[in-house]
Amino acid sequence: NAGVTQTPKFRVLKTGQSMTLLCAQDMNHEYMYWYRQDPGMGLRLIHYSVGEGTTAKGEVPDGYNVSRLKKQNFLLGLESAAPSQTSVYFCASSYLGTAGINYGYTFGSGTRLTVV
Amino acid sequence: SQQGEEDPQALSIQEGENATMNCSYKTSINNLQWYRQNSGRGLVHLILIRSNEREKHSGRLRVTLDTSKKSSSLLITASRAADTASYFCARAGAGSYQLTFGKGTKLSVIP
Numbered sequence A: 001n002a003g004v005t006q007t008p009k010f011r012v013l014k015t016g017q018s019m020t021l022l023c024a025q026d027m028n029h030e031y032m033y034w035y036r037q038d039p040g041m042g043l044r045l046i047h048y049s050v051g052e053g054t055t056a057k058g059e060v061p062d063g064y065n066v067s068r069l070k071k072q073n074f075l076l077g078l079e080s081a082a083p084s085q086t087s088v089y090f091c092a093s094s095y096l097g098t099a100g101i102n103y104g105y106t107f108g109s110g111t112r113l114t115v116v
Numbered sequence B: 001s002q003q004g005e006e007d008p009q010a011l012s013i014q015e016g017e018n019a020t021m022n023c024s025y026k027t028s029i030n031n032l033q034w035y036r037q038n039s040g041r042g043l044v045h046l047i048l049i050r051s052n053e054r055e056k057h058s059g060r061l062r063v064t065l066d067t068s069k070k071s072s073s074l075l076i077t078a079s080r081a082a083d084t085a086s087y088f089c090a091r092a093g094a095g096s097y098q099l100t101f102g103k104g105t106k107l108s109v110i111p
Helices: none
Strands: A004-007 A010-013 A019-025 A031-038 A042-049 A065-067 A073-078 A087-094 A111-115 B005-007 B010-014 B019-024 B031-037 B043-050 B055-058 B061-066 B071-076 B085-092 B099-101 B105-110
Touching (some): A004 A087, A019 A031, A031 A073, A042 A065, A073 A087, B005 B085, B010 B019, B019 B085, B031 B071, B043 B055, B043 B061, B043 B071, B071 B085
Parallel strands (some): A010 A111
Antiparallel strands (some): A004 A019, A019 A073, A065 A073, A087 A111, B005 B019, B019 B071, B031 B085, B055 B061, B061 B071, B085 B099, B085 B105
């Protein structure tokens, strides 16, 4: 049982280049999330999805796009990378238990992205 | 906005000592969760405490929750070098599938 898998693990981009980060989960979770983690800033939510075919903006969505064409996959795209997008990106998934209780997230191991 | 805030930001203790980290929040919760992050890795779920619970144990972990003060604490007893990591609290609001994370406490356990 792999849980949440993120690819790639590391990437260096030049300013203006584009790329897609892939997140795959095998737990049949409905909810998926993309976070970025920067020193001193904690985790900030970029985009999230409550099910296949749905996406929504989080706290810091500018410069990013997402897609959830299949329930198990959640893609994060950078159309024109900027140095401010240098960060560690984490994907997570979750489900809601009875009475709508969020029992916790399962995180991937992260993608370290550097934009030069 | 991030409503779960941990205190202290950093903590350094000797192996065998207890480590206590605190978390404060601003709005009502359904439950509060604690996560650990080892350097360069993803966050790992440690323990969940519901709003109607006051204390919960899991191995060497003890979590308390005071909803009147909107605060929680995580106690790690008899710490080990392997406990060195950052610890985050995350708040689950009533009826919400989203968690709001704090900025974390960086714990260093010195052998």
